[in-house]
Amino acid sequence: PDEQAHRQAVARHAGLTKPAGSLGRLEEIGVWVSARQGTCPPRPFDRxxxxxxxxxxxxxxxxxxxxxxxxxxxxxxxxxxxxxxxxxxxxxxxxxxxxxxxxxxxxxxxxxxxxxxxxxxxxxxxxxxxxxxxxxxxxxxxxxxxxxxxxxxxxxxxxxxxxxxxxxxxxxxxxxxxxxxxxxxxxxxxxxxxxxxxxxxxxxxxxxxxxxxxxxxxxxxxxxxxxxxxxxxxxxxxxxxxxxxxxxxxxxxxxxxxxxxxxxxxxxxxxxxxxxxxxxxxxxxxxxxxxxxxxxxxxxxxxxxxxxxxxLPVVNAAIRVLGEMATFAEAGIEGP
Amino acid sequence: PDEQAHRQAVARHAGLTKPAGSLGRLEEIGVWVSARQGTCPPRPFDRxxxxxxxxxxxxxxxxxxxxxxxxxxxxxxxxxxxxxxxxxxxxxxxxxxxxxxxxxxxxxxxxxxxxxxxxxxxxxxxxxxxxxxxxxxxxxxxxxxxxxxxxxxxxxxxxxxxxxxxxxxxxxxxxxxxxxxxxxxxxxxxxxxxxxxxxxxxxxxxxxxxxxxxxxxxxxxxxxxxxxxxxxxxxxxxxxxxxxxxxxxxxxxxxxxxxxxxxxxxxxxxxxxxxxxxxxxxxxxxxxxxxxxxxxxxxxxxxxxxxxxxxLPVVNAAIRVLGEMATFAEAGIEGP
The missing domain is CATH 3.40.50.10210 (Nicotinate-nucleotide-dimethylbenzimidazole phosphoribosyltransferase (CobT), large domain)
Structure with a gap:
């Protein structure tokens, strides 16, 4: 697994428009996939x-x-x-x-x-x-x-x-x-x-x-x-x-x-x-x-x-959350 | 909920090509949807x-x-x-x-x-x-x-x-x-x-x-x-x-x-x-x-x-299992 992608995914999750950690294990799963793919955000599985x-x-x-x-x-x-x-x-x-x-x-x-x-x-x-x-x-x-x-x-x-x-x-x-x-x-x-x-x-x-x-x-x-x-x-x-x-x-x-x-x-x-x-x-x-x-x-x-x-659909959900959600900055929302 | 559809779904599950009850809560969820829709097998959600x-x-x-x-x-x-x-x-x-x-x-x-x-x-x-x-x-x-x-x-x-x-x-x-x-x-x-x-x-x-x-x-x-x-x-x-x-x-x-x-x-x-x-x-x-x-x-x-x-994707999975799996009779498989 790729440590840098892991860190990037953790950081990205912290900036998405939701309370920190509020998606629980869905966040961990998205980070896990990011680290295995070596890229953040993770890619939806193709095959x-x-x-x-x-x-x-x-x-x-x-x-x-x-x-x-x-x-x-x-x-x-x-x-x-x-x-x-x-x-x-x-x-x-x-x-x-x-x-x-x-x-x-x-x-x-x-x-x-x-x-x-x-x-x-x-x-x-x-x-x-x-x-x-x-x-x-x-x-x-x-x-x-x-x-x-x-x-x-x-x-x-x-x-x-x-x-x-x-x-x-x-x-x-x-x-x-x-x-x-x-x-x-x-x-x-x-x-x-x-x-x-x-x-x-x-x-x-x-x-x-x-x-x-x-x-x-x-x-x-x-x-x-x-x-x-x-x-x-x-x-x-x-x-x-x-x-x-x-x-x-x-x-x-x-x-x-x-x-x-x-x-x-x-x-x-x-x-x-x-x-x-x-x-x-x-x-x-x-x-x-x-x-x-x-x-x-x-x-x-x-x-x-x-x-x-x-x-697998739950894992896919975790990937989409990390890939598709807006950040606080993008959405113009005040962070905590 | 429709008692007849419930019973039909329970019976259908018992005849599908898997050990009885082996899909656990997925079976219950499929039965639940059947009873709410009043039909067996249940329909995939359209909207x-x-x-x-x-x-x-x-x-x-x-x-x-x-x-x-x-x-x-x-x-x-x-x-x-x-x-x-x-x-x-x-x-x-x-x-x-x-x-x-x-x-x-x-x-x-x-x-x-x-x-x-x-x-x-x-x-x-x-x-x-x-x-x-x-x-x-x-x-x-x-x-x-x-x-x-x-x-x-x-x-x-x-x-x-x-x-x-x-x-x-x-x-x-x-x-x-x-x-x-x-x-x-x-x-x-x-x-x-x-x-x-x-x-x-x-x-x-x-x-x-x-x-x-x-x-x-x-x-x-x-x-x-x-x-x-x-x-x-x-x-x-x-x-x-x-x-x-x-x-x-x-x-x-x-x-x-x-x-x-x-x-x-x-x-x-x-x-x-x-x-x-x-x-x-x-x-x-x-x-x-x-x-x-x-x-x-x-x-x-x-x-x-x-x-x-x-x-929802897990619920959809339960619906598809009940709707798409073959029965023992259809597949020509010996039951338990």
């Missing part, structure tokens, strides 16, 4: 992009989700057809949506599967989710996707997740990196009952035994307890920072990938803002760990990038 | 309108604000010129902005002053803010403004406030109607220092002595402790409900007017949602009293309708 990382997880066969794994591929088609929540929210926010198959347990079309690593990631309770090479390849794919988007003009990136069972590896990563117990990170995901909750908690416990041994090696951690979708998201979020492109984070799954991305590229988190506070317990730990305050708190828990893209 | 009620207050000469009263008229011009926060936020949300002079202590143009009641309302610490007739006329003007807007096609209304000193009458109304002490409702307004805070608290205390005697008579309460701007806002918000037009409420000043409007037309609050939680202490009391949960919580305290219009 915000959501990339949804789809992948299945072997653990889903343990009954940790309210849905069967088949739904992942069906939802990929639904996103392609424009019928998913992320499509409606992105249309509302003026953002484009792309979905990529990193490890769907089924066939998707060639474009969507261009970076596919494997069919379903391993069942992390009993085996590594990925091989070492697959973990590296997935991170590289995520980086390549960020590069593709930025090279195509994207000036804001959002990662989304789609995959039955994906909150189980997410919770495991969060527990490992925050040194939390399984019960502190496990959530209801798609809306599971008590017995599924117990199976999910046990799976996280078993995966954590192995994950904790490699917690200081981010690629090994992704190999052990993530999956190709989460590993690719980590690469994507890390590379967004390398490319100096701001990111709005979504909920628990993206948050887990973000925590690993911060291990891959320390300081990357400075390029990320939190779109919302998910009701998933692990999401709160991510926000605390990365020291991020969310824009929205709407009790969402969908994934797909939905909470991030729901926040 | 959302912000009406900013400008007025000065005699109490401002007591030093209860960080700004002099001259700023009110200057800010009216700023809003007309498109340079205020509400203009930038409304442009971002696709809403139109109108400003009306109810009691500005200065000249404004004929259109803006069409409903003007007087120059500045009385200093509520030592005198009634309005005469009985002025209070009635202001409420009638607010009702007429709501009618004008609805008759011109407005399908969502937002009231905004602009007036140096206006959080003092707002705090007084809130204290009277919630039986609170002055210290529980007084806030920093435009950003006052401790001595101004003490003067403001004393003014609220003095005004409350008279306001409490008429707390069961809403027009007498407006006469005693409101002002032409707040009285007109009360009429506007009450009439929006009469015209079955949904409203997004802003912060402490609009909230105070809304509490009186609910006294004028009991049940009117069912047509209002809360746009945000202002940092003004009185605003929290309004939310509790009217049993409203805010959409945003961004530490804003500007007025002008800014917090309501900042929330």
């Amino acid at each position: 915000p992009r959501v990339v949804v990382f789809a992948g299945d997880h072997g653990i889903a066969t343990n009954g940790v989700s309210a849905y069967p794994s088949e739904v992942t591929a069906q939802m990929v088609d639904n996103i392609l057809a424009g019928g998913a929540a992320v499509n409606a929210l992105a249309a509302n926010a003026g953002a484009g949506v792309r979905v990529v198959d990193m490890a769907v347990d089924g066939e998707t079309n060639r474009t969507v599967a261009a970076y596919k690593i494997r069919r379903s990631s391993g069942s992390l309770d009993v085996e590594d989710a990925l091989t070492e090479q697959q973990a590296l390849d997935a991170v590289t794919a995520g980086r390549a996707l960020a590069d593709e988007e930025v090279d195509s003009g994207a000036d804001l990136l959002i990662a989304g997740d789609m995959g039955i069972g994906n909150t189980t590896p997410a919770a495991t990563l969060i527990a490992a990196l925050t040194e939390s117990e399984p019960v502190a990170v496990v959530g209801r995901g798609t809306g599971i009952d008590d017995s599924a909750w117990m199976r999910k908690t046990a799976a996280i416990r078993d995966a954590l035994r192995r994950a904790r041994k490699v917690v200081h090696d981010p690629v090994a951690l992704l190999r052990t307890a993530a999956g190709a979708d989460l590993a690719a998201m980590s690469g994507f979020l890390a590379q967004a920072a390398v490319r100096r492109t701001p990111v709005i984070l979504d909920g628990v799954v993206v948050g887990a990938a973000a925590m690993v991305a911060e291990e891959l590229v320390p300081g990357a988190a400075r390029w990320w803002m939190a779109g919302h506070r998910s009701v998933e317990p692990g999401a709160a730990l991510v926000l605390e760990h990365l020291d991020l305050r969310p824009v929205l708190d709407l009790e969402m828990r969908l994934g797909e990038g939905s909470g991030a893209v729901a926040a | 959302p309108r912000v009406v900013v009620f400008a007025g000065d207050h005699g109490i401002a000469t007591n030093g209860v604000s960080a700004y002099p009263s001259e700023v009110t008229a200057q800010m009216v011009d700023n809003i007309l010129a498109g340079g205020a926060a509400v203009n930038a936020l409304a442009a971002n949300a696709g809403a139109g902005v109108r400003v009306v002079d109810m009691a500005v202590d200065g000249e404004t143009n004929r259109t803006v002053a069409a409903y003007k009641i007087r120059r500045s309302s009385g200093s509520l610490d030592v005198e009634d803010a309005l005469t009985e007739q002025q209070a009635l006329d202001a409420v009638t003007a607010g009702r007429a403004l709501a009618d004008e807007e609805v008759d011109s096609g407005a399908d969502l209304l937002i009231a905004g406030d602009m007036g140096i000193g206006n959080t003092t009458p707002a705090a007084t109304l809130i204290a009277a109607l919630t039986e609170s002490e002055p210290v529980a409702v007084v806030g920093r307004g435009t950003g006052i220092d401790d001595s101004a805070w003490m003067r403001k608290t004393a003014a609220i205390r003095d005004a409350l002595r008279r306001a409490r005697k008429v707390v069961h008579d809403p027009v007498a309460l407006l006469r005693t402790a409101a002002g032409a701007d707040l009285a007109a806002m009360s009429g506007f918000l009450a009439q929006a409900a009469v015209r079955r037009t949904p409203v997004i409420l802003d912060g402490v000043v609009v909230g105070a007017a809304a509490m009186v409007a609910e006294e004028l037309v009991p049940g009117a609050a069912r047509w209002w949602m809360a746009g945000h939680r202002s940092v003004e202490p009185g605003a929290a009391l309004v939310l509790e009293h009217l049993d409203l949960r805010p959409v945003l919580d961004l530490e804003m305290r500007l007025g002008e309708g800014s917090g309501a219009v900042a929330a």
Whole structure:
């Protein structure tokens, strides 16, 4: 981030026709964007992009989700057809949506599967989710996707997740990196009952035994307890920072990938803002760990990038305020 | 609100391609709009309108604000010129902005002053803010403004406030109607220092002595402790409900007017949602009293309708989700 643009934006806000600080967090968000763009006033986003990382997880066969794994591929088609929540929210926010198959347990079309690593990631309770090479390849794919988007003009990136069972590896990563117990990170995901909750908690416990041994090696951690979708998201979020492109984070799954991305590229988190506070317990730990305050708190828990893209119009509002409001001098108004 | 549309919207949400309830408050907001529009799915708002009620207050000469009263008229011009926060936020949300002079202590143009009641309302610490007739006329003007807007096609209304000193009458109304002490409702307004805070608290205390005697008579309460701007806002918000037009409420000043409007037309609050939680202490009391949960919580305290219009894109997102998402059946996806 650009310190000079940051200072200019703070100074500009102080001169706009409103009591100092009266727009609260909208002011902070505008300043944040200014510093990431390196310019004041900030520019409205020209090409915000959501990339949804789809992948299945072997653990889903343990009954940790309210849905069967088949739904992942069906939802990929639904996103392609424009019928998913992320499509409606992105249309509302003026953002484009792309979905990529990193490890769907089924066939998707060639474009969507261009970076596919494997069919379903391993069942992390009993085996590594990925091989070492697959973990590296997935991170590289995520980086390549960020590069593709930025090279195509994207000036804001959002990662989304789609995959039955994906909150189980997410919770495991969060527990490992925050040194939390399984019960502190496990959530209801798609809306599971008590017995599924117990199976999910046990799976996280078993995966954590192995994950904790490699917690200081981010690629090994992704190999052990993530999956190709989460590993690719980590690469994507890390590379967004390398490319100096701001990111709005979504909920628990993206948050887990973000925590690993911060291990891959320390300081990357400075390029990320939190779109919302998910009701998933692990999401709160991510926000605390990365020291991020969310824009929205709407009790969402969908994934797909939905909470991030729901926040985008508020971020746009913050940009417009800083760019379009008159100063006291311009309006001929007496300051305080 | 339409119970059948409400039920249809709840049922529709349950069939959309996402885990039940996973969009949290976005789902509730979409259902809320459906019930107010009497149709499911809800229609995107065609003509959302912000009406900013400008007025000065005699109490401002007591030093209860960080700004002099001259700023009110200057800010009216700023809003007309498109340079205020509400203009930038409304442009971002696709809403139109109108400003009306109810009691500005200065000249404004004929259109803006069409409903003007007087120059500045009385200093509520030592005198009634309005005469009985002025209070009635202001409420009638607010009702007429709501009618004008609805008759011109407005399908969502937002009231905004602009007036140096206006959080003092707002705090007084809130204290009277919630039986609170002055210290529980007084806030920093435009950003006052401790001595101004003490003067403001004393003014609220003095005004409350008279306001409490008429707390069961809403027009007498407006006469005693409101002002032409707040009285007109009360009429506007009450009439929006009469015209079955949904409203997004802003912060402490609009909230105070809304509490009186609910006294004028009991049940009117069912047509209002809360746009945000202002940092003004009185605003929290309004939310509790009217049993409203805010959409945003961004530490804003500007007025002008800014917090309501900042929330509008999120409300629009909720409408689009309910209107545009595919159902499980349409997408050929297995439900839970």
